[in-house]
Amino acid sequence: MAWNAPVPFAGWVMLSGILFSIGAVGFLIRRDPIIMFMCIELMLNAGNLLFIAAARYLGVMDGQVFVFFVMAVAAAEVAVGLAIIVAIFRTRSSIDVDQMSAMRG
Amino acid sequence: MIGEYLWLIPAFPLAGVLVNGLIGHRLPRIVCGAVACLAVLGSAVVSVMGLLHLLRLPAGEAREIHQTLFPWIGAGSFQTSVSLMLDPLSAVMACVVTVVGFLIHVYSTGYMARDPRYHRYFTYLNLFTFAMLVLVLADNFLLMFVGWEGVGLCSYMLIGFWFQRPSAAAAGKKAFLVNRVGDFGFLLGMLFIFAVFGSLDYRVVFERVAAEPGAITATLTAICLLLFVGATGKSAQIPLYVWLPDAMEGPTPVSALIHAATMVTAGVYMVARCSILFVNAPAALLVVAVIGALTAFFAATIGLVQNDIKRVLAYSTVSQLGYMFLACGVGAFAAAIFHLMTHAFFKALLFLGAGSVIHGMHEEQDIRKMGGLMKWMPITGFTFWIGTLAIAGIPPLSGFFSKDEIIWYSLAGPLGHWAFWGAGVVTAVLTAFYMARLTFKTFHGQPRMPEDLRSRIHESPLSMTAVLTVLALGAVFAGLVNIPEAVGHRLHLPENAVGAFTRFLEPSVVPKKEAALLIANAAGNAPVGFVQPAPHVDHALELPLMGLTVLLALLSIALGANWYVRRPGTGAALAARAPALYHLLLNKYYVDEVYSALIVRPGMALSRFLWRGVDVLVIDGLVNAVAWFFGIAGRLFRVAQSGYVRGYAAGMLAGALVVIWALTR
Numbered sequence: 001m002a003w004n005a006p007v008p009f010a011g012w013v014m015l016s017g018i019l020f021s022i023g024a025v026g027f028l029i030r031r032d033p034i035i036m037f038m039c040i041e042l043m044l045n046a047g048n049l050l051f052i053a054a055a056r057y058l059g060v061m062d063g064q065v066f067v068f069f070v071m072a073v074a075a076a077e078v079a080v081g082l083a084i085i086v087a088i089f090r091t092r093s094s095i096d097v098d099q100m101s102a103m104r105g
Numbered sequence: 106m107i108g109e110y111l112w113l114i115p116a117f118p119l120a121g122v123l124v125n126g127l128i129g130h131r132l133p134r135i136v137c138g139a140v141a142c143l144a145v146l147g148s149a150v151v152s153v154m155g156l157l158h159l160l161r162l163p164a165g166e167a168r169e170i171h172q173t174l175f176p177w178i179g180a181g182s183f184q185t186s187v188s189l190m191l192d193p194l195s196a197v198m199a200c201v202v203t204v205v206g207f208l209i210h211v212y213s214t215g216y217m218a219r220d221p222r223y224h225r226y227f228t229y230l231n232l233f234t235f236a237m238l239v240l241v242l243a244d245n246f247l248l249m250f251v252g253w254e255g256v257g258l259c260s261y262m263l264i265g266f267w268f269q270r271p272s273a274a275a276a277g278k279k280a281f282l283v284n285r286v287g288d289f290g291f292l293l294g295m296l297f298i299f300a301v302f303g304s305l306d307y308r309v310v311f312e313r314v315a316a317e318p319g320a321i322t323a324t325l326t327a328i329c330l331l332l333f334v335g336a337t338g339k340s341a342q343i344p345l346y347v348w349l350p351d352a353m354e355g356p357t358p359v360s361a362l363i364h365a366a367t368m369v370t371a372g373v374y375m376v377a378r379c380s381i382l383f384v385n386a387p388a389a390l391l392v393v394a395v396i397g398a399l400t401a402f403f404a405a406t407i408g409l410v411q412n413d414i415k416r417v418l419a420y421s422t423v424s425q426l427g428y429m430f431l432a433c434g435v436g437a438f439a440a441a442i443f444h445l446m447t448h449a450f451f452k453a454l455l456f457l458g459a460g461s462v463i464h465g466m467h468e469e470q471d472i473r474k475m476g477g478l479m480k481w482m483p484i485t486g487f488t489f490w491i492g493t494l495a496i497a498g499i500p501p502l503s504g505f506f507s508k509d510e511i512i513w514y515s516l517a518g519p520l521g522h523w524a525f526w527g528a529g530v531v532t533a534v535l536t537a538f539y540m541a542r543l544t545f546k547t548f549h550g551q552p553r554m555p556e557d558l559r560s561r562i563h564e565s566p567l568s569m570t571a572v573l574t575v576l577a578l579g580a581v582f583a584g585l586v587n588i589p590e591a592v593g594h595r596l597h598l599p600e601n602a603v604g605a606f607t608r609f610l611e612p613s614v615v616p617k618k619e620a621a622l623l624i625a626n627a628a629g630n631a632p633v634g635f636v637q638p639a640p641h642v643d644h645a646l647e648l649p650l651m652g653l654t655v656l657l658a659l660l661s662i663a664l665g666a667n668w669y670v671r672r673p674g675t676g677a678a679l680a681a682r683a684p685a686l687y688h689l690l691l692n693k694y695y696v697d698e699v700y701s702a703l704i705v706r707p708g709m710a711l712s713r714f715l716w717r718g719v720d721v722l723v724i725d726g727l728v729n730a731v732a733w734f735f736g737i738a739g740r741l742f743r744v745a746q747s748g749y750v751r752g753y754a755a756g757m758l759a760g761a762l763v764v765i766w767a768l769t770r
Contacts, residue, residue, distance in 0.1 A: 024758055028751050036750075101748030 012053035020046035033085050033095050037078060044074050107158040110151060111172040111189045114199060115238040117147035121231035129224025138214035141227035145210050145234055149203035156196040160609070168193055168612055171244055178247075185305060190244030194613035197442060198241035198374055201449045202367050206234050208572045209362040212457050215568035216358050216464060226266060230362070233259035237367055241374060246295045246305040249375070253291065253339065256368045257284045263363060264355040273354040280348040287338015287345050291375075294331030301328070311381045318385055319627040329382055329389035332375065333396075340372030340426050342400045347697055349423055353415040357460030360415060365422045365456050366449040373429040373445050377438045380615040384436060384623040390520055394434020398515075398528040401427030403694065405535035409542070410680070410690045413470050414459045417543045421496065422452060424532060431529065432511040436519030436624060438614035439607040443587050444507035446606075450579035451495035451504055457573055458489035461565040462547060467558065472543060477552035481562040486548040488573040493544045495580040497537035497658045503584030508533060509651050510589055516650070519621035530654055537658035541665025542676070550670045591647040 023042030030036055048067045055063030089095050121144030129137050159168045173188035191199075210230060217226050236255025243249040265277025295305065301324055302310045314325070336342070341349035352364045363369070376383060376393065383390050401424045408420035425448050432441035463470055465482050479486040495504035512533065515525035552559060564570065586606040593603030615623065668675040680687040689695070745756075 027754055028758070031751075097750045100750070104746060104748030 009053060009057045012049065012057075016046045016050040016053070019043075019049065031096055031098055033081075033097055036097065037081055041074060041078070044070055107151075107155050107191070108170040108172050111155070111170065111191055111242065112174055113151045114148045114155070114189075114203070114242060115235050117144045117151070118231040118235040118238065120144055122228055122235060125224050125228040125231065129228060132224065134218070134223050137224045137227055138210075141231050142207065142210045142214065144231055145203055145207040148234070148238065149200070149207045152196065152199040152203045155191050156200050159191065159193060159196050164608070164612070182303060183299070185245055185247050187248060188244050189242040190307070191242065192613045193610045194374070194377060194442065195241050197446060197610065198370075199238060201446050202234065202237050202241065205366045205449050205453050205576075206237075206362055208575055209358050209366075209453060209457065212361075212460070212569050212572040213356075213358040215566045216460055217356060218566075220356075222266075226263075226356070229259055229262050229266070230359070233263065233363060233368070237371070240371055244307055246298060246307070246310075249378075250291065250295060253335075253371060253375075254288065256363070256371060257281065257288065257339070260284070260352070260363050260368055263359040264352045266355055266359065270354065276348075276351040276354040280352050283345050283348040284338045287335045290331045290334025290338070292335075294328050294335065297324075297328045297331060307378070314381050314385055318623050322386060322627050325382055326386040326389045329379070329386040330392060332379060332382075333389060333393055336372030336376055336430070337396065338372075339375075340369050340430070341423050342372070342396050342427065342430060343403065346400060346404065346423050347700060350416055350419040350693070353413070353419050357415065357456060357463060360419070361453045361456030361460065364419065365452040369422065369426055370429070370445045370449070373426065373433065373441055376430070376433045377442055377614050380433070380438045380620070383433070384519075384615050384620045385627045387520065387624045387628045390434055390436065390624065392434075393430050394515075394520060394525060397427045397430030397432075397434050398525050398532075399427070400424065401431060401532040402528050402535075405532045405539065407690055407693050408539040409535060410687060412473050414462060414472050414475075414543065414547065415456070415470060417472075417539060418452070418455055418459055421455075421536065421539065424536065425452065425496070428508065428511050428529070428532070431515055431525060432518075435515050435521045435525060436615075436620040437511065437514035437617055438620075439610045439616075440507070440510045440514050442610055442614070443606055444511055447495070447503035447507040447580070447583045450576055450583050451492045451502075454488060454573060454576035454580050455492040455496065457569070457576065458485050458492060461485040461569050461573065462489075464565050464569070465562050466554065467561060469554065469558070472546045474554050475547045475552075476550045476554070477548070478562070479548040482548075482564045484564060484570045484573060488570075488577040489544060489548065491577040491580055493540045497540055497662060498533055498655065499658060499662075500655060501581075501584070503580055503582065505655070506584030506587055506589065509654060510587070512654060513589070513647055513650065514617070517644075517647075519617060519624050526650075530657065533654055534657045534661050538661035538665055541662040542669055545665055545669040549666075550673055589647070589651075591644065591651070595648065 020043050023039040023046060026039035026042070027036050030039065048070055051063035051067050051070075055061060085095055088100065092099075121141050124140050125132075125137055132140075155170075159170075162168050170191040171188060172190075173186050176184070176186045178185045210227070213226070213230065217223055220226060233256060236252045236259055238252070240249055240252025240256060243252060261277045261281040264280050265274050268274045268277070298310060299305055301321070302313055304310060334345075338345045349364060349369065353360055355364070383393070404420045404423035404427060408417050408424065411417045411420060425444070429441040429444050429448075432438070432444060461482065462475070462478060462485060465478075465485070466475065469475070491502070495502040498505045498508040500506075512526060512529040515521055515529045516523065554562075588598060588603050588605075590603055692698075
């Protein structure tokens with residue numbers, strides 16, 4: 001296989017799966033909400049990568065359109081999420097997610 | 106002309122209700138009373154004008170004025186409007202209701218002067234007058250039913266007017282419940298009429314029946330019996346009379362107005378109004394006559410031994426209503442309405458006299474603690490005597506004319522029989538005796554009240570004695586509108602002075618001669634064979650029989666004087682000699698106890714079962730089980746909601762993995 005040969009589709013799927021797994025595991029094991037947000041972004045972008053790859057592989061534009069939506073939603077979600085974290089920090093002087101269990105049933 | 110003003114008759118009392126009901130508590134008492142009295146006076150004036158207008162019209166069919174106020178219910182073929190009718194029958198009823206009602210309103214201003222809920226009393230009284238006028242002026246069954254229920258409601262509220270007394274509240278409840286039984290019969294009868302005739306309008310129904318006499322005898326018999334069940338409830342006949350004696354818990358003017366003079370006659374009015382239905386159903390008519398005769402007799406026997414002045418009068422009312430139904434039942438409807446009218450005067454007089462006695466005796470009602478009251482209350486005593494003589498049927502007072510007409514027609518009427526005549530005469534004798542006993546024990550003989558009370562006994566105020574005097578005039582002269590033929594011919598009176606009331610009334614009710622033909626016709630195709638047209642009775646008998654009744658009544662009064670004034674203690678001695686009979690009568694044949702055992706207690710037991718068993722256990726149990734299930738489920742699943750974000754994330758991830766596994770399997 002030449003060094004500049006195109007990466008096969010299966011490679012994109014595997015890369016996307018690895019990125020998503022890193023994000024998911026990171027989200028589950030870290031307690032810092034900033035890191036957790038980064039992990040969420042990682043998972044979203046793993047999804048984006050898969051969309052783009054599929055769009056290219058199938059030769060249709062639908063996947064690329066979806067990616068735009070996902071990026072817009074992710075930006076909005078981060079804006080809201082960071083605002084919530086700031087507000088929590090102001091009232092409780094801590095942003096450890098394990099201490100935020102006031103909504104326990 | 107009067108046709109355009111008919112609506113004023115019920116509108117005046119309704120206006121009184123609105124004024125007293127909405128702003129009465131802010132008005133001074135004198136204004137409250139004046140508003141209520143003037144409202145009834147207004148409709149009395151219009152009613153009397155209507156009656157005079159009818160008298161000026163030519164006799165016959167033309168004497169019927171209708172006024173449609175507005176359409177009420179229109180649903181497919183069912184059309185009913187709120188419309189009023191003035192014919193001789195409703196005109197007489199409206200005049201009785203408003204004139205006697207007005208007098209009792211005036212009396213009430215004196216009797217209730219110190220009551221804290223004065224305005225409310227007059228609101229109820231005016232509301233009653235309104236409902237009663239709707240009842241008598243309606244020109245269809247549905248509107249009549251509205252008035253019928255309205256008077257029942259007012260009766261309930263006024264019997265329980267002093268609801269602080271448990272006995273008064275219970276009596277009101279009893280009256281309401283017993284009346285509901287009757288009202289249910291009336292309602293069924295009404296639905297039956299609609300099913301058969303497709304209309305509830307008097308004119309439509311009566312014309313259909315009159316057009317084909319005897320065509321649907323069996324159906325009409327059912328309808329009439331159902332309607333009569335309603336009448337027994339409202340007019341206190343066997344078996345639904347038990348509420349009326351208890352209704353005496355209400356203020357005495359209420360007893361006079363509602364439970365003696367007007368509302369209880371609604372049943373008689375209804376039977377007379379439907380006379381064309383009843384004569385086409387002779388079996389039902391016979392039931393009416395038998396129930397009437399039995400009620401008249403049994404109520405009179407109970408009245409013999411009661412010691413509460415109002416209770417004696419209450420049983421007397423039941424008994425006199427029995428007379429009216431007896432008259433209807435033998436086919437003499439005009440005689441029933443005539444007795445209704447004279448009875449309204451003398452019974453209102455007697456009740457108001459009793460109220461005056463109770464007022465003067467400071468709320469004492471037991472005649473054993475009275476006696477010799479004539480000395481303290483001469484006007485009351487004198488007018489009470491007039492009422493007594495009138496109800497005993499002593500000529501020439503009003504009761505003589507009406508009662509003897511009924512007794513005569515119970516023999517000579519279309520369905521007359523010697524048994525009915527006998528019941529009528531015996532009841533007349535009993536009536537004279539218990540009224541004599543009541544009057545002598547109250548107003549004559551040795552005073553039996555405690556010493557300290559004697560100095561405080563007083564004659565009632567002018568507003569009460571004036572009313573007694575006016576009613577006494579009515580009780581004396583009201584009978585002269587219908588002098589019987591036998592007497593009129595003997596005295597050579599002009600032809601139009603004899604039986605004038607009957608002739609006036611006969612377009613509205615079926616005349617006796619016509620009734621005889623219709624009954625004979627219907628009896629021919631009746632499903633029951635026992636209805637016989639009356640035997641021919643010689644008219645020459647009328648005067649001797651009349652004389653016999655009067656003689657017996659006079660003898661009973663004399664006997665009363667002998668037993669209760671000359672030799673007091675005779676009554677007690679007699680009671681001691683026949684204790685079983687005495688206690689049977691004193692306890693009203695134990696009818697209340699029997700009803701209690703047969704109906705009230707099983708009803709209570711059933712209700713308790715439905716409450717504890719069905720409602721609490723089954724229905725509430727089902728609802729509670731559902732709530733309990735969700736409570737348990739919530740307690741189980743709340744563990745999942747830990748509040749840890751990473752816990753939720755792990756859950757989501759696990760779920761996603763499960764979904765992916767399920768999809769790719």
